[in-house]
Amino acid sequence: MSYSPAHKERTRRRILESARRFLKEQGLGGVSVDSLMAGAGLTRGGFYAHFSSKDELVAAALDDTVLLGFLQKHKSGGTPEPVHWTRAVLEEYLGPLHRDQPATGCPLAIHVGEITLAAPQARAVYTNLVKEVATELAGRLPRNAQKTSSEALAILALIVGGMALARGVNDTELSDAILAACREAISDL
Amino acid sequence: MSYSPAHKERTRRRILESARRFLKEQGLGGVSVDSLMAGAGLTRGGFYAHFSSKDELVAAALDDTVLLGFLQKHKSGGTPEPVHWTRAVLEEYLGPLHRDQPATGCPLAIHVGEITLAAPQARAVYTNLVKEVATELAGRLPRNAQKTSSEALAILALIVGGMALARGVNDTELSDAILAACREAISDL
């Protein structure tokens, strides 16, 4: 034997963490294997002991949702969370803190737009994330028959679009106004 | 004299048209000077007689909004358009036809996300588009003091986010559901 399987697994995770960070900071097309391996404290050649291609890594790195984690964070508490708590999560999501920390932010918002042109594997992962988040969100809205799942999708579009717009715009005042407008729209649920 | 100034202007426009198309189809980072010049019926070297760099071209090509054109299309008619007409425009914007024709679609939706990482010139153009569209939209909503401009921003976030999500997702049914959900949210204004 050379190294333990656990050692390899740990390295793989380090590469993935580095990739998630860099991909969010510099976009799906803007990160080189070189830089992301350096970010994990390794050199380029070693990459292919863990992933068969960059496309595979990108798909693997995408599989991580901040929003989903957020929503489920307190789920194990036992009692179902009240609707206003869900609202609070959404408003935190639409906050300037999240906007200014893309490296640890929600990939749904960061990679929207880019994902359309990404490799099929990456799109498939992204699509699943959308479904999971929409389902989780729908389960936390006030129940009005099947309207709930449609509302969840609209809310997702609003928060993802609002965050992406707020990040894209080159004007802090406008960016703040966009986030505030979306928070207000959410509170009128 | 060599060619007439009008000839040069026409060529410049041809390059811009080709660029807009390719940029929308393949993203801000996915288009080569080579391919976009070929799309305009020219070869790479000629590019620099019209633009000083690719960044400059991208910024120039971004300056074009389908939504703004839509909203203003009937403005010269004289009578102010009723609110329900604006709603109809927004619902057409959120339609599958628009989704499936990105090459001629609204750059606000297509380039959201990508624009965060683009060159400063491009971000500035994009920011101005957002401001223009938001203002135009606010002027067409029912007037409730200053809430109107906030509402316009939220609507913009919703339709841009909805279109981007609908395009990003790898599942036609889900994509249709997202668009329908956003249209419904709009009709509840």
Added chain:
DNA sequence: TGTACATCAGTGAACGCGCGTTCACTGATGTAC
């Protein structure tokens, strides 16, 4: 417990390729006579 060995995660030079940009050129054009 100590040593010799086989494994394979990780190294770093090298590859072929496409990119943005440069540059010496060419040839269609409008002007001067």
Added chain:
DNA sequence: TGTACATCAGTGAACGCGCGTTCACTGATGTAC
């Protein structure tokens, strides 16, 4: 009206560079004895 000329939009080969991937290697590791 016809011809010689100067201009410069457009050509296409060439450049330097960074990329994803390959590959011969090395050296830290766990195992067998």
